[in-house]
Amino acid sequence: MTTTQATNQVLVFHRNGLFRDCLVNYIKTARDDEAIAIDHAQIAQIGEELFNSADVVLLDLNLPGVLPTEIIGRVQTSSSPAKIIVLVPDDHGSLAECLACGVHGCVLERASLDELNLAIDRVLEGSGFCSGDFAATMFAEFSRIAQSPAWQVPTAISACRLTGREQEVIGLLAKAKSNKQIAKELSVSLYTVKNHVHNILEKLSVETRMEAVELARQENWVSRF
Incomplete structure (x- = not known):
């Protein structure tokens, strides 16, 4: 057979x-x-x-x-x-x-x-x-970023390299906003918000939105958003 x-x-x-x-x-x-x-x-x-x-x-x-x-x-x-x-x-x-x-x-x-x-x-x-x-080009770019002062800041969140949009999202999570509310406020789709939340949890090595917000508060990042 x-x-x-x-x-x-x-x-x-x-x-x-x-x-x-x-x-x-x-x-x-x-x-x-x-x-x-x-x-x-x-x-x-x-x-x-x-x-x-x-x-x-x-x-x-x-x-x-x-x-x-x-x-x-x-x-x-x-x-x-x-x-x-x-x-x-x-x-x-x-x-x-x-x-x-x-x-x-x-x-x-x-x-x-x-x-x-x-x-x-x-x-x-x-x-x-x-x-x-293309790999050679990206290697050169990542090497440049890794040597920049911003990359060396020894805080949990900055080391994770959250994007500007992810910083906005975690700031809204800290205000207890739902995914739908965040999507409306940022004028993006619900899928995009879910993707940002997923990336935030992975980068911060946490499992829940509340844990991500708590870590952001501990690092005094929420007030910046």
């Missing part, structure tokens, strides 16, 4: 329809995986069942009118979070925030299809992946 290896489901988010369709066709033919092309205009209508069934998400960082962190948040709050690979253009200003959100790989858009295939394999195995020449 022979068994057929289960295929993976890959969601492809990209601003360029031709590029997106080429990736979908490659994944279907070269990998024998299921691939679904998603236009940025369709994102708001996507049901949670699609995110729940996905194994890998290929995410364009420059989707028109859509923050990549919003999609990352929806993936991470699904019942079975997929592995996320960001497709990085030469202008990668939002990549650092995406890395902080916990993506699993980054591939330059000008990389070969073989490299993309390797990236998908690596993240499915539980490893990370980063395009080689």
Whole structure:
């Protein structure tokens, strides 16, 4: 009796329809995986069942009118979070925030299809992946940040490198605001707020919102928000 290896489901988010369709066709033919092309205009209508069934998400960082962190948040709050690979253009200003959100790989858009295939394999195995020449650039940038005075401040929260938006969120948590109230006040989606809260808890190594707020108060950070 022979068994057929289960295929993976890959969601492809990209601003360029031709590029997106080429990736979908490659994944279907070269990998024998299921691939679904998603236009940025369709994102708001996507049901949670699609995110729940996905194994890998290929995410364009420059989707028109859509923050990549919003999609990352929806993936991470699904019942079975997929592995996320960001497709990085030469202008990668939002990549650092995406890395902080916990993506699993980054591939330059000008990389070969073989490299993309390797990236998908690596993240499915539980490893990370980063395009080689881009890794060198990121290493230089992280080295510069690590040597800056701000990085050396020995407080629990500053060492965790909370983003400006995460600082705003924890400040509102300290005021007992709900996720919906925070989303309304910051003019962001509920998914984005959930993603920020998730990242705050991970960075502070706590399990609850109350613990995060208490730690912020102990470090005298709440008054700054």
